[in-house]
Amino acid sequence: MSNPNHSKSSQHCHAAGNYSQGSCGKDACHQKANKLSRAYLIGFIFSIILTLLGFFLVTHRALEPQGLYLSLAVLILLQLATQAVFFFRLNMATDDDRWNLVIFLFSLLIMLIVVSGSLWIMYNLNYYMVN
Amino acid sequence: MTSCSMNNKNHNENSGAHGAHGAHGAHDAHDHEAAVAAKVTFGFWVYVMTDAIMFAAMLATYAVLKNGTYGGPGIQQVAHLPHILIQTLILTLSAFTFGLGFIAFLKSKACQLRFWLVITFILGVVFLSIEIGDLTSLVKQGYSWQTSAFLSSYFTVLGLHALHIMVALLWMLVLLVQFSCKGFSTVMKTRFTCLGLFWNFLNLMWLIIFTVVFLIGAV
Numbered sequence: 213m214s215n216p217n218h219s220k221s222s223q224h225c226h227a228a229g230n231y232s233q234g235s236c237g238k239d240a241c242h243q244k245a246n247k248l249s250r251a252y253l254i255g256f257i258f259s260i261i262l263t264l265l266g267f268f269l270v271t272h273r274a275l276e277p278q279g280l281y282l283s284l285a286v287l288i289l290l291q292l293a294t295q296a297v298f299f300f301r302l303n304m305a306t307d308d309d310r311w312n313l314v315i316f317l318f319s320l321l322i323m324l325i326v327v328s329g330s331l332w333i334m335y336n337l338n339y340y341m342v343n
Numbered sequence: 344m345t346s347c348s349m350n351n352k353n354h355n356e357n358s359g360a361h362g363a364h365g366a367h368g369a370h371d372a373h374d375h376e377a378a379v380a381a382k383v384t385f386g387f388w389v390y391v392m393t394d395a396i397m398f399a400a401m402l403a404t405y406a407v408l409k410n411g412t413y414g415g416p417g418i419q420q421v422a423h424l425p426h427i428l429i430q431t432l433i434l435t436l437s438a439f440t441f442g443l444g445f446i447a448f449l450k451s452k453a454c455q456l457r458f459w460l461v462i463t464f465i466l467g468v469v470f471l472s473i474e475i476g477d478l479t480s481l482v483k484q485g486y487s488w489q490t491s492a493f494l495s496s497y498f499t500v501l502g503l504h505a506l507h508i509m510v511a512l513l514w515m516l517v518l519l520v521q522f523s524c525k526g527f528s529t530v531m532k533t534r535f536t537c538l539g540l541f542w543n544f545l546n547l548m549w550l551i552i553f554t555v556v557f558l559i560g561a562v
Binding site: 259 | 381385388389392393395396399400402403404406407424428431432435436438439442443445446449450540543546547550551553554555558559561562
């Protein structure tokens, strides 16, 4: 399906990373696109490894429950970091990139408050209802 | 796939459409277009993050209601782990194939772009059909969302994710058709960038659901 005789079509190029939308020369574009594809490949491999690691740790009961919870927490944080860096391409190179990162971190803060606050208050309610 | 070269419209035609700017010339028009594209992408990123907050709230609800099984089945009876692992691998793979499609767009390769988008679409459909199959077999066994607080939250979390996947797949189809008409342009690049953000986000949300609901449930 992919046609190798497509030299005509690659005369113009739209690459400039994920977010910054400038135009650039053909070679620079292709370099950026290649860099992006390397990042996607690394991210994909890391992501698959982390997924399989978590799955086999749990299905083979490799650790005590406490250790399993802890290692799952570590794995999901690594997964989040992998996705943020290699797929979402969060970085601090330009002003636009920094704003994307700020929104991401602020949302993480909100999510932390929502989740931990909910669990805390519901646990307490449950505790005082029973006792 | 026969008419691939037809869609390689010259990029300059697009900036030519902004000829109304007159004295500013094509370069300024292109800058303006790029600034609009950056704003749209940023706005969409903000939306994606608010969507993540909604998912976080739903997962917190699930975590609170997890033990409220009301004598019905718990997570270990409900979840079919091999299916879940296959779903996870399929969705991660589809995020990667979408990335390859986006790179094909950056390199202005229409055939490759279509190929990877169709692959991504098929992977998404497979993911969705496994998910819907599992949920409907659960309902057929008599364990619907009305059975217990746990199952309500379970169906809510998975249903919310499946609904997002459906919307993303529809969007992917629309973009494939639009690409046939509009070809390579800044507008289409912005749309593919936004869909890519959305698709990666859905993959990330599934990875979190995979850990929080299924792996922790299986411990």
